[in-house]
Amino acid sequence: MKVSTLSIGDEVLFGEIVDTNSAHIAARLYDVGITVRRHLCVGDSEPDIIEAMEALAGSNDFVIATGGLGPTVDDLTAKAASKAAGRHLVLNDDALAHLQQFYEKAGRQMLPGTEKQCMLPAKAVLVPNPVGTACGFVLPFKGTHFFFLPGVPGEMKRMLEKTLVPSILSKLQRKRVVRTRVFKVFGLSETQTESLLKDVARPDQGLSVAYCVNFPEVFVKLRIEGDDETRLSALLDEGCRGTRDKLGDFLVTEGEDTIDTVVARLFKEKGITLSLAESCTGGMISKRITDMAGSSSYFLEGAVTYGNPAKTRALDIPAELIAERGAVSSAVAMAMARGMRRKSGSDIALAVTGIAGPDGATTDKPVGTVYLAMAGPSDCKAKQYKFFGDRDRIRAMTAFTALDWLRRYLLSI
């Protein structure tokens, strides 16, 4: 099965936007055992799109093209594809109905000119777009199936999952069995992870292990490929068991799960409530907690006590304690956690105070000095960290570390 991608768009060609679509498509297909042969990218130009289609046709079974399906004058993909395939560009009734429904559902007026994106090659098969206005379409050209999708990543991904991957898989003549599993690790470096898992791979039996830093986590990918499903599944399961054993509680989660979804699930399972007091993270942890639908069942409230007077006012931290120990100290972190817990009435409260930089460092407290504290029914603990990098990195690392503490705590009770 030969598949290539084609990215269409001046903004991608001229480097204003990095092409993440072709990487996503290739990675997704790789997971189901299909190796993409090449990526091609051209601009919003009719002759260039046609030339690219000519170059990819024949030598590929499928081409997945993205971009250039919008309503503006520089969106030329449908027109170029029509011309290449020698078809008329016609108003596609189903695409128009979809567009009208989309606007109706949103309670908005359809703007004039929007219907341009319903002008598609005659007899093109529609690829429904569940989340946006521009439908995709399939066009056979010189023996190759060209799928055209919008370039908006969120829309492209949904259409890839819902229509393209099933359609391509149904056309595979000989099913090669490919299975992958992803493990997400926090608290170990890539080298430490690799050395811990050095015995998991079985290259002679088709089981490989790959490592990839996805800051601040390390992703471990087990991949097995072969013919005998039963034997491969057993081998992969054995590899997964070994991986889990070796990683212990450095293993945050597996597969599509993230630390955010894991923490959300654990809070629901354990039935306890949370409040947060944030200084240097300035609301990042609350934001991540409330990113999760249903978080109102366990998250009561947060206080972003950015300045010192706010710490005193909102959390009753004595001004003398701040003056004496410094706002960035384990004493203040613990007082923040205790104050937040008492005020909100939550079961546990987590607090963070630190120096994210670039300003605010002192001789004994350099940029990256961070204190986390957690107050529970029976006790209150603080931990000191020293993180590296710029402001964004220190804040992201702090928020992740806080979530990881919540995860470890929830697993322990």
Add this chain to the structure above:
Amino acid sequence: MKVSTLSIGDEVLFGEIVDTNSAHIAARLYDVGITVRRHLCVGDSEPDIIEAMEALAGSNDFVIATGGLGPTVDDLTAKAASKAAGRHLVLNDDALAHLQQFYEKAGRQMLPGTEKQCMLPAKAVLVPNPVGTACGFVLPFKGTHFFFLPGVPGEMKRMLEKTLVPSILSKLQRKRVVRTRVFKVFGLSETQTESLLKDVARPDQGLSVAYCVNFPEVFVKLRIEGDDETRLSALLDEGCRGTRDKLGDFLVTEGEDTIDTVVARLFKEKGITLSLAESCTGGMISKRITDMAGSSSYFLEGAVTYGNPAKTRALDIPAELIAERGAVSSAVAMAMARGMRRKSGSDIALAVTGIAGPDGATTDKPVGTVYLAMAGPSDCKAKQYKFFGDRDRIRAMTAFTALDWLRRYLLSI
């Protein structure tokens, strides 16, 4: 001048790594007036590399290829290039001298096998690598100059600046002047923006206007290209003035600035302080405000009053008001803003309450219903919004709208 890029590497082809190199090269060349024609990406395979070289030769003056020059067995670029060009692969003495110097300077032992990266096509012209071990090289092939560079972005970028850009510019027969300006628009759709600015472009005089959705903003890019710098600058300035006039206060910012940096600058300029009370955004707005270094000079504190009891406890919202009008109402939004302002002592307070979904909708308040309120020294105003999309999109849209209200308010005082 015709230029294309060629990315070589399984990790890029299979989507493990997003190809940022070709975007960087294209953007850099675009800035000096050279438009890249296409990007091609193939894996670490000799026949595929040769096929790609054949496909790009002839129709391009230059091809900038990256990747596959390292010391491991899957680095096949030099070998494939030799074969394509019909040259022997020979040990390049200059490359070897560079490699030995590199290790010497670093005080490290050269590992066995490392000298493999000095095996280059006979008579290839070296491209020095000031920051890494693998040298690049230039190879003429069917009338096209192929530049081969390492795939490590930091090394590639240095070599691009130091050798390639000067070398390509020196071959430009006629220097073209190219200038671009970017405008960021919020509150108008792509179609509305385009129709507002329809008279700005002067295609006959080399001034073009391109539009690109960068949710939730629309980016407008003015680009001018030609020979006469003075005339072009005047034309571009005129286009920029027209763009600013037409966009009015829908224009958030220009160039590298973002709404976050604009709001931060305005707060510092105006010398007023801010506090935030967030319900459905759960800390997102505080997070964005505190993303900016130095925000402690104007941001006092935030309250993430996610549950109703928290609204009553932290902001003194009467429970009766919530029961009567609903937590998602203009009355509660205003009470939150007033309460936050009074408690924090800030000059202005902004509050948000809404239904981000998927749960929480009622018949008269569907998912996406959001109220923002701002309390200042003299008055308090609320606005109702109806946003579309999923939870993430509604929350992002709410946060951006809040920042935009702050921007507009700060500009008005």
